[in-house]
Amino acid sequence: MMIGVLQHIQGEIAKRDLMNELAKRLKVGAPLVLAGNYRAYSSEPLLLAAWAQRWRMHGAGPDEVRAKMDRILEAAEPPRSEEAVAALLAETGFETPLRFFSSLFWGAWITRRAAALL
Structure with missing residues (x-):
């Protein structure tokens, strides 16, 4: 696996x-x-927005959502x-x-x- x-x-x-x-x-x-x-990730802005919404629904504040988004956009290929x-x-x-x-x-x-x- x-x-x-x-x-x-x-x-x-x-x-x-x-x-x-x-x-x-x-x-x-x-x-x-x-x-x-x-x-x-940048190919699907709607999916990125859904991901951010999921984090917010689970209690993430604006700074945490921004940090998570920055991390996945910069760190992964x-x-x-x-x-x-x-x-x-x-x-x-x-x-x-x-x-x-x-x-x-x-x-x-x-x-x-x-x-x-x-």
């Missing part, structure tokens, strides 16, 4: 290197659950899209993923290590 990791890896090359290393360590057919952010996640997995030796969860910016997929590494 890799949950909440990929969006914290800076750059496409580093993401690909990480996934290549992971694929090398898995047996053919071994499952992988990958979960995390899968789109650029998620894949550009769900298609980019699927392409990354294909490039690094995994089968076509099946998404089984999504919420705002988050998604979760299950895939398997393919028979041949690229």
Whole structure:
């Protein structure tokens, strides 16, 4: 399982290197659950607003909401899209993923290590 990791890896090359290393360590057919952010935060202002509203509903004040928003906008570099996640997995030796969860910016997929590494 890799949950909440990929969006914290800076750059496409580093993401690909990480996934290549992971694929090398898995047996053919071994499952992988990958979960995390899968789109650029700035690409969906409405979803960002919904996220901020959720924090407010759970008691966060304006300063806390602003700090949380600043942190995610500066610290994370998620894949550009769900298609980019699927392409990354294909490039690094995994089968076509099946998404089984999504919420705002988050998604979760299950895939398997393919028979041949690229």
